[in-house]
Amino acid sequence: MIAYQLNASMVTPALPDMARELHGSVDDISRVSSLFFLAGAIAGVVLSRLSDFVGRKKLLLAVLTVTAVGTLLCALAPSLPVMLTGRALQGSSSAAFQLAYVILNERLNAKVFGTALGVITAINGGVGGLDGYLGGLLADHLGFRSIFAAVLLVGVLAIACVTTLIPDDTGPIAAGRMDWWGSAALSVALVCVTYGVSNGSSDGWTDIATLGYLAATVIMFVVFVAVERRTPTPLIAVEHLRSRQVWPVIATTVLVLSGVFAVINFTVVVISQNAGTGYGLSASRSALLYLTPAAVIGVLAAPLSGWLATKAGWIRVLRVGLVLSTAALVVIALAPLSRWTVFVAVAALGVTYNGLVLTTVNGLGVLQSPKEAPAALPGLNGAAFGIGAGLGIGLVAPFAARGSVSGYSTALWISVGITFLAFVTSLCIASCDAQD
Template sequence: MTVRLRLGWVSAGALGVLALALGALQSVVEPALPLLQRELGISTAEAALIGNVLLVTGAVVTPVAGKLGDRYGGKRVLVGLMAVVSLGGLMAGLAPGLPVLLLGQVLQGVMVGALPLSFILVREHLTAGRSQAAIGVVVALFTGGGMVGTACAGPVAEALSWQWMFLLPAIVVIAATATVARLLPDDPPGRSQEGIDWVGAVLLGGTLLAFMVGLVTVTGGGAPPLLAGAIGVGVAALATGWVVVERRVASPMVDLRMLAKPAMWSACVLTLVMTASSGMVLFLLPQLFAVSADGYGFGAGTTGIGLLLLPGAVAGAVSDAVGGIAARRFGPRAVVVAGTVVTAATMIALASLHRAQWQLVVGKVLTAFAAGVGTTALLAGTATAIRSEDTGIATSLLVVTRVVGVALGAQVAGAILDAGADPVTGRPAESAFGTGFAVAGLVAALSLLVVHVTKDKGVQA
């Protein structure tokens, strides 16, 4: 019989506080992007990189973190990752310019691996019934931390400075990690000898980062054709190398053989398209809220932007719970179609109706809820359409696809705004926002085409 060590209230509370701080650290950038652009003197597309490099690191670390925890023990790996996150938070808070801030964000991105490690620890130290409740609490606190970060980024930046948006959560992470390291019982390392695909992780991260930096360079203007071609060749070489490694390595970080399964590849394509549209909206709205009120914008500061985005964050959190229920009752395909129709119609409407704040707030709520319900339904539908032993692999692949989609959408939105910027003022023209919303709507509508093409072999109804 397995003997489970008691997880004390203080150590359990420290895990909860850690999840709360990580959620806040992840979300402070979104409402503060216009402020960071002004403070650092960077372009719109460069600003998109600040949030995207964190997502890229998360996409790479997520499949690896669970394997490391199973092999070396969840507590040991969690404390190590949190040391990296803390260093990243301090670097971002003390950054003199964009390069150091981006490096700090890269290091902070390993926070995404904290959730599966927390689940390992909870399962190890609690009974099955209590561990399920505890996992729910950890996820809820991480989501709540995202809302706290969205709402508090502005007041902190305006009362202190933008640096403290990163420093304060980092200090909390350090304190909570120290408590976890001291009080949480050690969990024994597992017996798994499954290899860690470090080469694949590096190649995937390099491919995504090279693509995003290349997009900024090419769309920023002034890049000679030879440089643009060299960037394209570099991205293609990295991507090809990653595919080759994943097909040959014994234990790949992303098992590409899963993509041969109709339910899996159709779910990945749908997830990529839906999250790319969401990523565009995620980036466009703060930029539009911040545009000077003497033109077509609203002149909102960081605090105002955070408050305007908060209803959408709440809707996104609620959608994760609703998506699973809706998929079970109506079928994943019906939920995806409904979410796609709502998202596409909302974005196309915002292309012309974006002169009032309430229009944008309602648009954000609708798209956040629809996208969250759709992607969660896809995850649930895919999990039931494949063998139970493949669930972990499929989940990791969809998580990576979801993160890549959001980052890609945000970077494309930044490129659209940069392409439509006034050469004198650098401010995007109103038509650039209209184009961005319209493109986001058309991208979302592609999901309907994917659903139709895969109706006989994709996600189960």
């Protein structure tokens, strides 16, 4: 889990340094993050389901090996295209989260599962709060390439741990074969919708490329549904996909990641390091003030949130977290240039977002998955994480990249609106759990 999270969060403070050394604009360099999460979305949905047929441990080892290769490419990248190729390979590490959630659910009882899932989710919000700060220090003193060298060491250690500590696979979990045609159709649809929204934000929603991407998204989703209806062992059966126990979970995850992740990991970072209209902070100080607190708080809040969800109900706790997260984003949007107001609001998101929201959407992704395909919904929900993070950055980057107060304000209010929509979709979630 740490191998994935370091790839996601340590790079954030170094984005301005990457833009300078690789000769790209802020808008161009945003793809270093958005492509990572897009690749993670595809890998998560495909590899999680594949583990039902070939085993969890084999997939973990494959994922971490590909991640290590991608990390080495990033460390040596002479140009932005090579960097983006490495980031795409690194994105496959997203599948490790979904595989871990499924393994926990298969091996732990319900009461322990909530707390254990919260521990893993705490890592998803930041490795003890140190990852962002360490990334900033490395970027300031040794350059961004040193970040990937550190991540590579962790990845190699992760491979050793999986090899020696994860129980061996005992055989396939599900009967049948992997649905490769459905996987391909859904993967293309995910790519098209991501680039369609990103292109629409930068070049306009009536631009020919934007319309082409969105049309391709619709076409490929129709193809995906048609394939799923005819496949004996689909990625996820159509009747489950349209159930209120499944689609609102996926929609809520996409929206909340689009709304909150972009604020914490992009817009606030850009504001804090802008010497003209922002706070003029270094990469390390920016990370210490605006990435570390929420992550540290999340380490404590996420396990407690998992425990609370088993008592009060997973859906109920999710909705409370969404309301409180929206309120924190409103505070940031009202005073984007007040560094201490933003500091307090981002720290509050450590409880409401890193704790309550991320823990419960991860839990619901596992608990509401169809019994005949236990890794199907975790995979789709993992894809929703990657798509949401990528879409959120793609939507706000053109506005934040202006470097003006009005640009920052527009980016933040877009995030507020998206997060409120996440709360609306959460009202549609139905559960078999009486507590919810």
